[in-house]
Amino acid sequence: xxxxxxxxxxxxxxxxxxxxxxxxxxxxxxxxxxxxxxxxxxxxxxxxxxxxxxxxxxxxxxxxxxxxxxxxxxxxxxxxxxxxxxxxxxxxxxx
Numbered sequence: 001x002x003x004x005x006x007x008x009x010x011x012x013x014x015x016x017x018x019x020x021x022x023x024x025x026x027x028x029x030x031x032x033x034x035x036x037x038x039x040x041x042x043x044x045x046x047x048x049x050x051x052x053x054x055x056x057x058x059x060x061x062x063x064x065x066x067x068x069x070x071x072x073x074x075x076x077x078x079x080x081x082x083x084x085x086x087x088x089x090x091x092x093x094x095x
Contacts, residue, residue: 033039044050051057 049057049059
């Protein structure tokens with residue numbers, strides 16, 4: 001009886017150890033990649049907006065007026081819009 005419990009605990013701990021080894025390997029790979037010139041260049045371009053000597057910077061401004069906000073949209077519920085589209089137009093047009 002005790003042997004069965006120990007065997008269960010040992011297999012559970014072994015599976016946790018395997019998971020930790022996999023996580024450790026993933027982290028080692030990520031660390032190795034973060035030391036490569038490709039990663040450093042990508043981070044410099046994306047996060048620091050750096051460019052090479054022969055490149056030009058292009059920043060596109062985000063205009064808050066160009067994207068409609070939820071508050072500026074019609075407050076009528078969607079079901080009322082559909083109701084009026086199908087039933088009220090049908091009644092007025094004689095169809």
